[in-house]
Amino acid sequence: MKDVAARAGVGLKTVSRVVNGEPGVTPETERRVQEAIDALGFRRNDSARVLRKGRTASIGLVLEDLADPFYGPLSRAVEEVARAHGALLINGSSAEDPERERELVLALCARRVDGLIVIPAGDDHRYLEPEIGAGMAAVFVDRPAGRIDADVVLSDSYGGARAGVAHLIAYGHRRIGFVGDHPRIHTATERLRGYRAAMAEAGLPVADSWVSLGSTDPERVTGAATAMLSGPEPVTALFAGNNRVTVTAVRVLAGLPRPVALVGFDDFELADLLRPGVTVVAQDAAALGRVAADRLFHRLTGATPRPARTELPTRLIPRGSGEIPPGA
Amino acid sequence: MKDVAARAGVGLKTVSRVVNGEPGVTPETERRVQEAIDALGFRRNDSARVLRKGRTASIGLVLEDLADPFYGPLSRAVEEVARAHGALLINGSSAEDPERERELVLALCARRVDGLIVIPAGDDHRYLEPEIGAGMAAVFVDRPAGRIDADVVLSDSYGGARAGVAHLIAYGHRRIGFVGDHPRIHTATERLRGYRAAMAEAGLPVADSWVSLGSTDPERVTGAATAMLSGPEPVTALFAGNNRVTVTAVRVLAGLPRPVALVGFDDFELADLLRPGVTVVAQDAAALGRVAADRLFHRLTGATPRPARTELPTRLIPRGSGEIPPGA
Numbered sequence: 001m002k003d004v005a006a007r008a009g010v011g012l013k014t015v016s017r018v019v020n021g022e023p024g025v026t027p028e029t030e031r032r033v034q035e036a037i038d039a040l041g042f043r044r045n046d047s048a049r050v051l052r053k054g055r056t057a058s059i060g061l062v063l064e065d066l067a068d069p070f071y072g073p074l075s076r077a078v079e080e081v082a083r084a085h086g087a088l089l090i091n092g093s094s095a096e097d098p099e100r101e102r103e104l105v106l107a108l109c110a111r112r113v114d115g116l117i118v119i120p121a122g123d124d125h126r127y128l129e130p131e132i133g134a135g136m137a138a139v140f141v142d143r144p145a146g147r148i149d150a151d152v153v154l155s156d157s158y159g160g161a162r163a164g165v166a167h168l169i170a171y172g173h174r175r176i177g178f179v180g181d182h183p184r185i186h187t188a189t190e191r192l193r194g195y196r197a198a199m200a201e202a203g204l205p206v207a208d209s210w211v212s213l214g215s216t217d218p219e220r221v222t223g224a225a226t227a228m229l230s231g232p233e234p235v236t237a238l239f240a241g242n243n244r245v246t247v248t249a250v251r252v253l254a255g256l257p258r259p260v261a262l263v264g265f266d267d268f269e270l271a272d273l274l275r276p277g278v279t280v281v282a283q284d285a286a287a288l289g290r291v292a293a294d295r296l297f298h299r300l301t302g303a304t305p306r307p308a309r310t311e312l313p314t315r316l317i318p319r320g321s322g323e324i325p326p327g328a
Numbered sequence: 329m330k331d332v333a334a335r336a337g338v339g340l341k342t343v344s345r346v347v348n349g350e351p352g353v354t355p356e357t358e359r360r361v362q363e364a365i366d367a368l369g370f371r372r373n374d375s376a377r378v379l380r381k382g383r384t385a386s387i388g389l390v391l392e393d394l395a396d397p398f399y400g401p402l403s404r405a406v407e408e409v410a411r412a413h414g415a416l417l418i419n420g421s422s423a424e425d426p427e428r429e430r431e432l433v434l435a436l437c438a439r440r441v442d443g444l445i446v447i448p449a450g451d452d453h454r455y456l457e458p459e460i461g462a463g464m465a466a467v468f469v470d471r472p473a474g475r476i477d478a479d480v481v482l483s484d485s486y487g488g489a490r491a492g493v494a495h496l497i498a499y500g501h502r503r504i505g506f507v508g509d510h511p512r513i514h515t516a517t518e519r520l521r522g523y524r525a526a527m528a529e530a531g532l533p534v535a536d537s538w539v540s541l542g543s544t545d546p547e548r549v550t551g552a553a554t555a556m557l558s559g560p561e562p563v564t565a566l567f568a569g570n571n572r573v574t575v576t577a578v579r580v581l582a583g584l585p586r587p588v589a590l591v592g593f594d595d596f597e598l599a600d601l602l603r604p605g606v607t608v609v610a611q612d613a614a615a616l617g618r619v620a621a622d623r624l625f626h627r628l629t630g631a632t633p634r635p636a637r638t639e640l641p642t643r644l645i646p647r648g649s650g651e652i653p654p655g656a
Contacts (some may be wrong), residue, residue, distance in 0.1 A: 091418070
């Protein structure tokens, strides 16, 4: 740092301010210090990539919904790994809008985050290629990257849904409804694929009216679930494609005169204290975040493995709602 | 933009890249474009403060816990206001650590956010004075700023807790326990003050053993609640200081042979579907975020009102758990 200060013709305190991204330095001085740092190869630690331009290391996390509790443990796990590496975590939300995702990702890159963890809203991430080429590390989580070769950490959506639906079939159900998220969302279609596989394996037909994909807005989900539960041949069980759908389904079923079976993808707080307790296919959201962040920091500290796809197992937790027989 | 391009000696596309913070521009070119922008007074819109240095406008939100569902609607409301102003929202978490808060706030400032909304972990924000002096707008929400004069948006913690405890007293309770968050957190002490006021107004003494402040870790809360509910003169009702405490209290009470009354500060998902439904003192978390963000953008578009403190009302929602009489 003394060499940098001497070369830039400034005091040690000024070098420290620039390195730590603190205020009170003119752009001209910052540039002089930065040039001295570049010339001398000064680094705060030995990881060149973690500390581009000498600032406090930071990583970005792009979520799709700030208010979805599923992302709470995931974000916190990423933050814990970041902190263990002395880095700050900066979050943003795409609000499930591919254009917003791109805008946010590029804004974070422009703000010099060292790496990115992305829960993608879009299905084309070629816009990140120049950044990745320039040394940015990026890991995709919960959903795969589109049209680029990148690290991906997922839950086994297909296998989890298949096991959850097979569980309902084992309890005697033949007419099972599936209410899921938008069909453009990878996890929604994977879980639907799991549902169809379980039905096919049991030799059960699937009526078109038993499947509804779309927004997880409570009104949409209420309408879809209510329609499946009505008519001459109502479904006797529901499979809910994610925690937002499950919570609304619980509310719909609580208003019915007869018990209807329910299995939901994703665990959620208080699921065990409802009556009946809600049977779920649980993902380990914290593990998703931890594995993704570990992968990112592995790259940031200089490793360059080939991009890999990791799939974490899910776990069926029977609590009562998934063990209600048809016509109970 | 043409004038900027001509003065900097670059193409229009390059100016656009710099203005939007997109990659693919060398630092030297970026500096030339920036100097041309500064010289010509080019702005993407007429708000000089929103677009410092011509980048995409962004505001920062510093939370205290990424996994606390209370902050979901608050974050989303801030994001909606930001989006309506064409700005991006960048989040970070202090994890309730004042040093981390300071580090994160300054890192966001160094990354040129135009304004900040802070849920403070610390009680001394003089470190922000140089930033505010340099034109950064900052609004504090949920808890007040410490040792600086700044905009603050709060819920009426004192009044809400007082009304919630008075509700329990009205149902016949005389021995009421209070389990809250850390005493260094403003909302925790305000809610305790409300509890004490309600007890005093009813002429009821408060035994030391009925009050427990500390971490909202489930183990700590379980121990505190269990201790109050045991012994020769157990409390007959609990007041929970926030949603993290309430959720654990529900779990503790579900394991008891007799019903015990409970009122919690903060509403939470599914509170109405538990048996009994959980009576809460609800804050409007979305309104907190919206009011704070509106205040911030008011300043960012050039207004300079004196810093103000806004207190939003709370609302008691009776659902069953708060209407259980003593010895039921």
